[in-house]
Amino acid sequence: MSNAKKLNNAIVTIAIVIILITFGARASNNMIGTTMPLLAKEYFNYNNTEIGLLATVFMGFMFIMSNFINTKIKSKTRRKLFILSSIVYTITFLLFYISNSIMIWPVAALSGFSIGALMPNLITSAGLFDDRKLRERMLAIYSLSLSTSLLIGPAIESIILRYYTIQQSFLFFAIIASVVPILSPFLKFPETEHELGSDSSLKNIVRNNGFKVALLNNLTYQVPFAFIITFDGIYAKTVFHASNSIAILLYSLFFITSFFGRLFLAAKPVPNIKFLIDLSVLLTIIGLLVAWISPNIYVFIIALLILGIPHGFTYTLSIVTLSRTFDVKLRNAANSYFFSTMSLIGAILPSMLGILVDVTSLRWGFVAILPIIIAVFYFTEMYARQVKELKMYI
Structure with a gap:
């Protein structure tokens, strides 16, 4: 063989x-994000603020793992942590x-803590x-695997919920999550690890304009995505009187265009x-406005299909930006700080959005977040002008 x-x-x-590890981790992780709110509301009678706080606990412990632990250890130790965390996550x-x-x-905290060791290392x-071309194609394939899992996962759960309860659906997704510990020993980690020092400190990583663009670009969609994941199922049930099965199925429609x-x-x-980046923000604004004016579930589906397009672009563009603007020795630190910062923001957003929904309404929440998106986009544009790699020929 040559x-x-x-x-x-x-x-x-x-x-x-x-592809397989990403599918197992993300499909099951998304299931927690979309189904845990329904479990808390229907079984434990939580209000929107409590549901937001529960999501905050999940995302907060994800941030602790990815920011304070994963960024501080070397490749061999990260590999062991990855395998152990994948087992705990499945449990x-x-x-x-x-x-x-x-x-x-505490279960939400443990789940978030364990998944925090998985996703940054998958990016790395x-x-x-x-x-460069092979690297960016592989990153896009990884990102495509995320979308595939987000597309198929809700469809699988929708079928499950026709015959089983919300609580029982977690047993089925334990099987999907088990793919991660089974294959985790085969995941490739860096053969040589950069010794941690001043170059890989948070201060120096954040100083890079490419990091700022990646972070802000992803934030322009993280706000509406957090709203969609946390409240769209409840919105479909409350406003359009959809069943649990249909409410979950809507997420698959959202992820089709993604x-x-x-x-x-x-x-x-x-x-x-x-x-x-510019196109994604424009489509996000249009999609949120369509969701706001939706008179029925069919127009709401159109809104979700529009919103799925920037979801497909934004995250991929952010991790490609990181790969273009950081040396290979600093990419694990950049990826980990990027993911952990997104986790921190993701930890804060659900509780803030929960309060927003309680103060306004589910419908008005779609337009209430628009000023945030526009403000973040302004700063994204400001830093993007200083990053020549965004228009690099490949």
Whole structure:
């Protein structure tokens, strides 16, 4: 077998492992994000503020792991942590099944803590290739795997909820989550690890304008995405009187256009990231306005299909921006700080959005978040002008 063929086979193997682990982790993680609010509301009678706080606990412990632990340890230790966390993460689905109104809080914390060790290392593994075009295609494939899991996961759960309860659905997703510990020993980690020092400190990472653009770009969509994940199922049930099965199925419709957006980026890595950043914000604003005026569930579906497009673009563009603007030795630190910062913001957002919904309403929440998105986009544009790599020819 020639060296070129061996290399191609190795690349395919790495891609398959990343795809399957990403699918198992993200499909099950998204299930927690969308179903835990329904579990808390229907079984434990939580109000919107309490549901937001529960999501904050989940995201907050994810931030603790990814920011304070994963960024401070070397490659060999991170690999061991990854394997152990994947086992603990799978077990938490069994704990959700037997949880009550008190137990659900520590279970949410444990689940968030364990998943915090998984996602940043998946990004780093996907971005280990030296060749820029191959690296960006692999990152897009990783991102496409996220969309695939978000597309198929809710569809699977929708079928499950036709025959089983919300609590029982966690048992089925424990099976999907188990893919992660099974394949985790085969995930590729950096062979040589940069010694942690001043170069990989948070201060120096944040100083990079590419990091600022990646962070702010992702934030322009994280706000509406947090709203959609936390409250769209409840919105569909409350306003349009949808069943649990239909409410969950709507997430699959949202992720259909997200999937095709990421498929486009995987098929052809784009040189002009800046154009797609601008387009994503425009579509986000349009989608939120359509959701706000929706007179029935069919118009609401159109809104979700529009909103899925920027969801497909934004995250992929952010991690590609990081790969373009950071040396390979600093990418794990950049990826971890990026993910942990997103986790911190994600921890704060649900409780803030829960209060917002209680003060206004589910419907008005769609337009109440628009000023935040526009303000963040302004700063994204300001820093993007200083990053030449956003329009790099590849």
